[in-house]
Amino acid sequence: MKTRLQSYILPIITVISGLLISSFYYFFLPKIQKAQELKENQTMHQFFKEGTSFLKLNSSLTLVRDKQGQDLGFVCKTESNSGYGGKVNFIVALDNQWKILDFLMTEHSETPGLGTLVNEPAFRKAFYGIYPTKDNLPKGKEDFKKKLGIDVISGATYSSMAAVEGMGNVFKKTEDFYQTWQFEQIWEIVSNTYSTYAQKYPAPVYRRVVNEEAQGESQ
Amino acid sequence: MNKNHLQEIAKGIYRENPVLVSMLGLCPTLAVTTQTINGISMGITTLLVLLGSNVIISLLRKIIPDAVRIPAYIVVIASFVTLLKILLEAFAPDVNEALGIFIPLIVVNCIILGRAEAFASKNGVLKSFLDALGMGIGFTIALTVIAFIREVLGAGQITLKIAGKGSVIDLSGIYQFFGLVNENGEKAPFLIFLLPPGAFIVLGLLMGAINYLQVEIKKSLLYIKKNRILNTHDKAINTSEYHGNERK
Numbered sequence: 001m002k003t004r005l006q007s008y009i010l011p012i013i014t015v016i017s018g019l020l021i022s023s024f025y026y027f028f029l030p031k032i033q034k035a036q037e038l039k040e041n042q043t044m045h046q047f048f049k050e051g052t053s054f055l056k057l058n059s060s061l062t063l064v065r066d067k068q069g070q071d072l073g074f075v076c077k078t079e080s081n082s083g084y085g086g087k088v089n090f091i092v093a094l095d096n097q098w099k100i101l102d103f104l105m106t107e108h109s110e111t112p113g114l115g116t117l118v119n120e121p122a123f124r125k126a127f128y129g130i131y132p133t134k135d136n137l138p139k140g141k142e143d144f145k146k147k148l149g150i151d152v153i154s155g156a157t158y159s160s161m162a163a164v165e166g167m168g169n170v171f172k173k174t175e176d177f178y179q180t181w182q183f184e185q186i187w188e189i190v191s192n193t194y195s196t197y198a199q200k201y202p203a204p205v206y207r208r209v210v211n212e213e214a215q216g217e218s219q
Numbered sequence: 220m221n222k223n224h225l226q227e228i229a230k231g232i233y234r235e236n237p238v239l240v241s242m243l244g245l246c247p248t249l250a251v252t253t254q255t256i257n258g259i260s261m262g263i264t265t266l267l268v269l270l271g272s273n274v275i276i277s278l279l280r281k282i283i284p285d286a287v288r289i290p291a292y293i294v295v296i297a298s299f300v301t302l303l304k305i306l307l308e309a310f311a312p313d314v315n316e317a318l319g320i321f322i323p324l325i326v327v328n329c330i331i332l333g334r335a336e337a338f339a340s341k342n343g344v345l346k347s348f349l350d351a352l353g354m355g356i357g358f359t360i361a362l363t364v365i366a367f368i369r370e371v372l373g374a375g376q377i378t379l380k381i382a383g384k385g386s387v388i389d390l391s392g393i394y395q396f397f398g399l400v401n402e403n404g405e406k407a408p409f410l411i412f413l414l415p416p417g418a419f420i421v422l423g424l425l426m427g428a429i430n431y432l433q434v435e436i437k438k439s440l441l442y443i444k445k446n447r448i449l450n451t452h453d454k455a456i457n458t459s460e461y462h463g464n465e466r467k
Contacts, residue, residue, distance in 0.1 A: 006284035013279075013291050017298035024305050031309040039312055085320050109320040113253025113370075113378075113413065116319075155414050 044075050047093035047102050060173040078173050080165035084158040085109025090166040100127045115159035126150045132167045231353025237330045238361035239429045244330040249418040251321050254378040258366030262359025268325050269351040271299040276339040277347035292335040297326045317381055368421050373412030
């Protein structure tokens, strides 16, 4: 009887632990979410000091505008699965032309003191002004010096490459909006050209010539 | 607090230091000690988990059956680690971010399981608490010393900054004084000390040092003891001779 009773001890301890952890988590979840939001906002304000409105376009992309309503750039949440400790999340700031302004590694399992050196300004600076397509980013650690002008972080090759992969995933995360933006740019160029042309030549040249000839004949 | 209680705490710090003498918890010791602050924070978080788990296991020691004691201890330890992680996420997200993967890894730290199995399961709550305190402080000191040496030699700085507070002490001046500079005149630390081989070298040397210290202390204690015995013996002989002479 005693042995039978004793066999219930482990499940009881497990259930109590589970209840304790879940109630703790339930109780502190709003606080955790608030802390995460605060951290994200702080990072975004750190990237765009003049930014006053942060408009969420989708779960990964935020449009940043200043007081006058001018677009300052975008903040994109991206990730890489090839970190030394697995998944690594990044927050990337992009300017109006979708070039990298700055970035920060947020959630990660990298080795403190080695992998975390990705967040050091000296490493981040190498990415500034880069248009984050795969062609502009290094393909391997041999390519680093050529494409970014620096070597991979000593002792943290995986983390350095994870940062590159994270930057390379920016357009994957923002595909629809990026395409719309590209279309808008082309549309702006086309419409500007058309309006200039329309000012110079109020009617198409062929029609005008034909009209002028027709008027001449009638006279 | 009496002498026994103090001895219980001191045991974990020096005589049975978990890292330098018992060689327990070497994985986090080698992995986390790249910055001084990491050593300190990892030590303190481990200390907190150790205190909680030792007290609870000591309370439950008579209820937990022998056959399932290890899984039960692991559940208790894992629960404490998870609770600590939730608290850090809620109240100190920067510290949680800085320590990263090493907080969940406290679950498999053999110091905690070792103390639960070897001490807390056989002793009362107060003794287990003091044991955890001593072991935790011993672990923190060992980690801090290793991290300090590794960072000074491997990065040429001392990081005492966490969650945006504190400072980083740059040792460029000392490196320049000893001529340890590269072609640009910048400090050139020994990077190997930040990598795993450097961790093993520092740990090995510290273990050797504490071993030497312990042997020397033992020798000097034996010497003192021997002298005391000889002195009392001589005194006894002299007194008997004196008495003998007097009788003559």
